[in-house]
Amino acid sequence: MTPITKRYEVSGDDFTHAGEASGKVKTLLKQIGYHPDAIRRIAIAMYEGEINMVIHANGGFANVDIYPDRVEILLEDTGPGIEDVDKAMEEGYSTAPDEVRALGFGAGMGLPNIKKYTDDMRIESAVGVGTKVYMTIKGQ
Amino acid sequence: MEEFYHSVTLDEDKCKGCTNCIKRCPTQAIRVRDGKARIISERCIDCGECIRVCPHHAKRAIYDPLTKMDDYAYTIALPAPTLYGQFNNLSDIDYVLTGLLDMGFDSVFEVSKSAEIISDATRRLIRQGGLKMPVISTACPAMVRLIRVRFPDLCDNVLRLISPMQAAARQAKREAMARTGLKKEEIGVFFISPCPAKVTDVRSPIGMDESWVDGVLAISDIYPRLLEKMNKIVTPRPVAESGIIGVSWANSGGESSALIREQYLAADGVENVMAVLEQLEDARFGELDFIELNACPGGCVGGVLTVENPYVAKARIQKLRKYLPVSLNHIEQEDDMTELWWNCKLEYAGVMKLSDDLNEAMDMMAGIERIVKVLPDLDCGSCGAPSCRALAEDIVTQKARLNDCIFILREEASSAGIPVSFYGKEETGAKEET
Ligand SMILES: Nc1ncnc2c1ncn2[C@@H]1O[C@H](COP(=O)(O)OP(=O)(O)OP(=O)(O)O)[C@@H](O)[C@H]1O
Numbered sequence A: 001m002t003p004i005t006k007r008y009e010v011s012g013d014d015f016t017h018a019g020e021a022s023g024k025v026k027t028l029l030k031q032i033g034y035h036p037d038a039i040r041r042i043a044i045a046m047y048e049g050e051i052n053m054v055i056h057a058n059g060g061f062a063n064v065d066i067y068p069d070r071v072e073i074l075l076e077d078t079g080p081g082i083e084d085v086d087k088a089m090e091e092g093y094s095t096a097p098d099e100v101r102a103l104g105f106g107a108g109m110g111l112p113n114i115k116k117y118t119d120d121m122r123i124e125s126a127v128g129v130g131t132k133v134y135m136t137i138k139g140q
Numbered sequence B: 001m002e003e004f005y006h007s008v009t010l011d012e013d014k015c016k017g018c019t020n021c022i023k024r025c026p027t028q029a030i031r032v033r034d035g036k037a038r039i040i041s042e043r044c045i046d047c048g049e050c051i052r053v054c055p056h057h058a059k060r061a062i063y064d065p066l067t068k069m070d071d072y073a074y075t076i077a078l079p080a081p082t083l084y085g086q087f088n089n090l091s092d093i094d095y096v097l098t099g100l101l102d103m104g105f106d107s108v109f110e111v112s113k114s115a116e117i118i119s120d121a122t123r124r125l126i127r128q129g130g131l132k133m134p135v136i137s138t139a140c141p142a143m144v145r146l147i148r149v150r151f152p153d154l155c156d157n158v159l160r161l162i163s164p165m166q167a168a169a170r171q172a173k174r175e176a177m178a179r180t181g182l183k184k185e186e187i188g189v190f191f192i193s194p195c196p197a198k199v200t201d202v203r204s205p206i207g208m209d210e211s212w213v214d215g216v217l218a219i220s221d222i223y224p225r226l227l228e229k230m231n232k233i234v235t236p237r238p239v240a241e242s243g244i245i246g247v248s249w250a251n252s253g254g255e256s257s258a259l260i261r262e263q264y265l266a267a268d269g270v271e272n273v274m275a276v277l278e279q280l281e282d283a284r285f286g287e288l289d290f291i292e293l294n295a296c297p298g299g300c301v302g303g304v305l306t307v308e309n310p311y312v313a314k315a316r317i318q319k320l321r322k323y324l325p326v327s328l329n330h331i332e333q334e335d336d337m338t339e340l341w342w343n344c345k346l347e348y349a350g351v352m353k354l355s356d357d358l359n360e361a362m363d364m365m366a367g368i369e370r371i372v373k374v375l376p377d378l379d380c381g382s383c384g385a386p387s388c389r390a391l392a393e394d395i396v397t398q399k400a401r402l403n404d405c406i407f408i409l410r411e412e413a414s415s416a417g418i419p420v421s422f423y424g425k426e427e428t429g430a431k432e433e434t
């Protein structure tokens, strides 16, 4: 079956819009009738990735493919890239600046949470080029 | 699925078919068809938002007339604490309660008494642990129904305790039966309500088989009569039996502060509540014990059946409670609590779902995506749907047609050779000639 494909621009300029794309995907999945637990995992994982693009990479794009049995998400940005992906994946590792820490971000839990809530995730990143975060979440 | 009873209806004669209500409905439950607003029953949560915004007063709340009191041998008034905030210079709640007695009720039972019991029960439950955190309050029936239709993942977080109104009705009636020897049917319990949502909760309750409330009167409806009686009182009778905790339930934050815990959030106004629930679904809050939700701005003081501005009412209630004891009603025995429990879980009603069949829903969603691309993305509401996307949904579910969009219609007309001016410009053209 051909997936339902959505592409959202995630703006890096206005922090207050962060989280909108994952919110829209959530609404679509409810309409399609995805299982609530899957919706929750998808929403959290995508939200974390979306926020990361805003905080660490000055925005990017979220590509979402919805299949009957799974959702595939690719978050791509042309930000600074991640030097040591394994380290970034560690719980508690964060380079978030102080101003966003004041809002409660920067616990270094985003990427570990994505890992936890997805069935598959992969990061491709090159310093100075950008970052791609692939994730797959099964439907049921 | 159970039937969706509603206490918000449309007055066809007054409806002009404008776009005010379709735009503001939090569950996108209203469409304008054939020039009149239509409420999609399974989506409506009776929040009263459309009543609030309709400039033509075409949305009406259903409640009982005062004459319903005549049907019973013995009547009990159940005032919501919001009622106390409706009067200027009120120094003592007993004036309101005595006024109700003078109106002809045989007795009064304050809902705030039961609110204190529910607060006590909630405190105990949270202390005991084992609940899915954060616990979401269920006192506002509109918010319970909102969660039921929109937030599947939060259905298990709701506090499964009956509302103060329901608890008060049962206790009041039982006490009256014992006192008078009358039968259950002979006693009429009348809730004096700030909103239509409570009417819905009486006619089709969630969490209990049957409500003990027999009639729901609107605060705005009884207000003039009550005020008249209150003005004649020389010495009020000492009937008030609740404290700060119970009375504060009228205001947003009242139920939460009664828990005497710090980690709570109180949201009021449907839009704010929706934003909070969205975030809650994404687990975006840290440690929180309790979430209080009220459909109305400011809490129940903002209900559509009240007479006073919510912020004025709030200030008055704050003043009134000043010299009250903290709480006068407590759970005497743990056993008493079992009766306060819901008899079921909150079942998600996926009314936003396009189809029960996932593959079919996927096809329909693909259809929506295709249609949305051809629509002008103006969300103007002229088609009768709240947004272009909503029209696309209506088209794939065969409730609307593509040329319900006036821009599409215009294109169709011009490509069919009908001049665009046919739709209005001709007249002005004619005028210019003369
Ligand atoms: N898209 C990205 N571009 C560049 N660096 C990134 C990107 N995403 C994550 N990182 C780096 O990986 C680190 C860890 O990310 P993670 O999401 O786990 O934590 P955080 O964003 O710092 O804090 P939290 O997610 O808990 O608010 C970040 O601090 C940042 O250095």
Ligand code: SF4
Pocket (backbone or CB within 6 Å): B047, B048, B139, B140, B141, B142, B143, B194, B195, B196, B197, B198, B293, B294, B295, B296, B299, B300, B301, B302, B303, B304
């Ligand atoms: S907030 Fe109070 S007045 Fe408003 S709908 Fe809910 S219960 Fe009724």
Ligand SMILES: [Mg+2]
Pocket (backbone or CB within 6 Å): A048, A051, A052, A106, A109, A110, A111
């Ligand atoms: Mg992060």
